[in-house]
Amino acid sequence: MTITTDARNVRDRSTAPAIEAEHLVKRFGEMTAVDDVSFSVPQGTVLGMLGPNGAGKTTTVRMMTSLTVPTSGTARVAGHDVASDPEAVRRSMGLTGQSATVDEMLTGRENLRLIGSLYGLSRADVRRLSDDLLERFSLSESGDKVAKEYSGGMRRRLDLAVSLIAAPPVLFLDEPTTGLDPRSRVELWDVLRGLVRDGTTLLLTTQYLEEADQLADRIVVIDHGRVIAEGTPLELKDQSGQAAIVLTVSHAEQLDEARALLASHVTDVHVDVPARQLTAPADGLADMTRVAAVFDRSEIVLDDLGLKRPSLDDVFLSLTGHRAEQETNHTTETGESR
Numbered sequence: 598m599t600i601t602t603d604a605r606n607v608r609d610r611s612t613a614p615a616i617e618a619e620h621l622v623k624r625f626g627e628m629t630a631v632d633d634v635s636f637s638v639p640q641g642t643v644l645g646m647l648g649p650n651g652a653g654k655t656t657t658v659r660m661m662t663s664l665t666v667p668t669s670g671t672a673r674v675a676g677h678d679v680a681s682d683p684e685a686v687r688r689s690m691g692l693t694g695q696s697a698t699v700d701e702m703l704t705g706r707e708n709l710r711l712i713g714s715l716y717g718l719s720r721a722d723v724r725r726l727s728d729d730l731l732e733r734f735s736l737s738e739s740g741d742k743v744a745k746e747y748s749g750g751m752r753r754r755l756d757l758a759v760s761l762i763a764a765p766p767v768l769f770l771d772e773p774t775t776g777l778d779p780r781s782r783v784e785l786w787d788v789l790r791g792l793v794r795d796g797t798t799l800l801l802t803t804q805y806l807e808e809a810d811q812l813a814d815r816i817v818v819i820d821h822g823r824v825i826a827e828g829t830p831l832e833l834k835d836q837s838g839q840a841a842i843v844l845t846v847s848h849a850e851q852l853d854e855a856r857a858l859l860a861s862h863v864t865d866v867h868v869d870v871p872a873r874q875l876t877a878p879a880d881g882l883a884d885m886t887r888v889a890a891v892f893d894r895s896e897i898v899l900d901d902l903g904l905k906r907p908s909l910d911d912v913f914l915s916l917t918g919h920r921a922e923q924e925t926n927h928t929t930e931t932g933e934s935r
């Protein structure tokens with residue numbers, strides 16, 4: 598990344614976590630939105646906070662970013678306590694909220710310059726950084742159009758660009774890609790990977806299991822305000838049951854023979870006749886390699902043979918009994934869900 602500012606240069610390079618939450622609780626009247634949530638994010642890593650609508654993701658982010666006061670518990674960002682030193686917290690972080698916060702009547706460039714000058718950057722720096730960011734988010738050509746003429750995806754990118762102008766060492770992104778089309782989503786992932794490579798610490802909330810899987814070093818799964826699971830994407834997948842060997846036979850008439858052959862090496866073979874597919878639980882790659890060798894020596898022709906690991910969606914289902922994305926109603930128009 599080309600951006601360097603004071604905020605980045607003075608960053609504490611010690612090994613203290615960049616983001617820490619300890620026993621955070623938030624009640625709204627009788628309702629407990631966040632119920633004893635703790636986590637810690639090492640510098641330069643990505644924590645994915647994964648949960649369905651109403652899980653408490655935004656409320657947690659609002660507490661972490663000093664926008665709302667916790668009912669109890671503590672939070673620190675870049676070593677600064679959110680309750681006792683909210684100013685220092687805000688100086689160390691950028692936030693892209695769930696709904697767009699850009700000023701619709703200003704152009705993309707003006708939005709960037711406004712926020713840059715609010716951060717006290719020099720005019721020359723603001724101009725250079727705005728141009729850099731417009732370029733990086735593929736907004737150069739639309740930089741002088743008013744934001745109300747932007748598409749949902751362009752607004753989302755501008756939002757993120759604005760939150761990066763002061764090059765904060767810690768970035769909070771609340772559902773950054775909800776409502777984006779698949780291509781824009783992949784583009785945004787690339788930008789985020791670049792930031793992390795350059796040392797930014799990221800906390801991102803998402804309802805997309807794939808997004809957490811793609812970007813996060815560690816994931817906390819949150820449901821009804823509580824952390825119900827935590828680990829690397831791989832650990833979470835391992836938690837939710839077994840991998841499976843999936844094998845597709847080329848010729849339907851060989852399906853029975855293939856089933857018999859597979860069943861002589863592994864147990865619990867499941868047959869899907871229309872798909873010409875056999876599935877069986879496997880311990881891992883070793884099992885699959887063994888099966889591959891057996892079929893290689895036979896006359897049976899295969900279209901495909903692979904090891905299917907459980908998806909994060911399977912993980913969520915096994916942890917909560919419901920799918921993570923069941924209530925989501927995405928709109929591409931505004932870039933917001935619901």
Ligand SMILES: Nc1ncnc2c1ncn2[C@@H]1O[C@H](COP(=O)(O)OP(=O)(O)OP(=O)(O)O)[C@@H](O)[C@H]1O
Pocket residue numbers: 625628629630648649650651652653654655656657695804
């Ligand atoms: N200001 C508020 N007053 C009352 N209840 C609130 C308030 N803010 C959030 N809640 C409630 O707290 C719970 C958690 O909401 P939150 O917005 O944190 O969820 P979320 O995980 O961000 O959901 P989504 O994926 O829909 O954005 C919900 O039941 C919500 O209705």
Ligand SMILES: [Mg+2]
Pocket residue numbers: 654655656695771
């Ligand atoms: Mg939310």
